[in-house]
Amino acid sequence: DKSAWINRERTRWATYFSVPIIPTPPSDFPPRTLHTQRALAAVAQLAPDRLVAVQEAFYRTFWVDGDGRIAEPGCFVPVLQRVLGEEVAGRVVEAMQTPAIKALLTANTDRAFQAGAFGVPWFECTNTQGATEGFFGVDHLGQVAEFLGLERRGDLGMRALL
Structure with missing residues (x-):
């Protein structure tokens, strides 16, 4: 369901x-x-x-x-x-x-x-190199952080997906 x-x-x-x-x-x-x-x-x-x-x-x-x-x-x-x-x-x-x-x-x-949005939450991000990408869903916040070059603490392992 x-x-x-x-x-x-x-x-x-x-x-x-x-x-x-x-x-x-x-x-x-x-x-x-x-x-x-x-x-x-x-x-x-x-x-x-x-x-x-x-x-x-x-x-x-x-x-x-x-x-x-x-x-x-x-x-x-x-x-x-x-x-x-x-x-x-x-x-x-x-x-x-x-x-x-x-x-x-x-x-x-x-x-x-x-920009490619098809629903919410949609994140359009521009990193320090000037590249822009769109990300959909809270399950991609880890990818947003990675793309933006934000500091991430702890073991990345599977958490890198978050």
Whole structure:
């Protein structure tokens, strides 16, 4: 059963990397993420220093709290307000409806497809020699680290695959 295997893999990797996650996907999985993607594109433009915090809060709402409504403005706007404050969150909500943010999301999506992305997580990495490669899945993070020349501790053996 592929869905059961995927769920076991998801929780196995989450445990390995100490990432909090609920044991089964939220009931609305997979959600339609257009609105949240637009919100993130707007945050990237208006409050880029808070982008990671917003992504983490969206993740926590969906994958830790199990709230599958994160794709709906009624759910994610309060999350934005908590992370960004009401004023900046309001500007994000306004901006996400603009042609500029819609075009930015379209351009980002087109760029991802041109780079070879076919799902998430997709990592496009450029190393110190200027070479760029794409990697798919958390099971390839070891290859990402190797490609980027990052220091890796311990016996590499089979762990080199991680």
